[in-house]
Structures are given as C-alpha cells and as structure tokens.
Amino acid sequence: MNPDDKIKERLKSYLERDEKGIRKVVLCLFLQDEPYTTEDVYTYLVEHGFDVSYRGISAMVGLMNTRLGILSIDVTGEHNVYSLKEGHRKIVKSVLDNY
Numbered sequence: 001m002n003p004d005d006k007i008k009e010r011l012k013s014y015l016e017r018d019e020k021g022i023r024k025v026v027l028c029l030f031l032q033d034e035p036y037t038t039e040d041v042y043t044y045l046v047e048h049g050f051d052v053s054y055r056g057i058s059a060m061v062g063l064m065n066t067r068l069g070i071l072s073i074d075v076t077g078e079h080n081v082y083s084l085k086e087g088h089r090k091i092v093k094s095v096l097d098n099y
Helices: 003-016 022-030 038-047 054-068 086-097
Strands: 071-074 081-084
Touching: 003 022, 003 054, 003 086, 022 038, 022 054, 022 081, 022 086, 038 054, 054 071, 054 081, 081 086
Parallel strands: none
Antiparallel strands: 071 081
16 A cells, blocks of 8 residues: 555544544645644634634644644744645545545
C-alpha cells in the first residue's frame, strides 16, 4: 500500500467515527487553503452551531496533525498555526467528496 492509500484509509476510519460531523467540517475548513489557529477552528465551529469545547478542538486539531499527518504546524508565533499540507489536499478532497 502506498503512502497516499494509507492516508486515505486513516482519513476514512477517522471520519467513520465522526458522529456529529465535526471532523468533516474541520477538514473542509482546512481545504479552504488558509492557516488556522485552534481559536479560529473553535470559533468557526461555534458559529456553525456545534456545541464544542476549546480543549476538545485543541485535541482534535493536534490529533489531525500527529495521527493523520495531513497538517503542517507553525509554532514560531504566540499560537500554533495549522494548515493542510499541500501534498495532501487532493487526497483529503477525494475522501470528503466520497464520504
């Protein structure tokens, strides 16, 4: 299995456990090709009607970075800034389009 297929499988498994649709919304947000802080993601979800905690979102974004390996992180500023790795954009879009 090539690395792209492994990422696809991890993403599918990750989304299958997404009971409220939060993970899918966050992945779609990252597809907008912007960098986001945890605060940005949290605010976006609250504005879209999700009942989430800041700590929960922080954990979720951190997991997307470490377990899925699809995010890059910039830790040079006051807050961690996450963005979707360019090489994974097509993979994430493909999985979301078929999910």
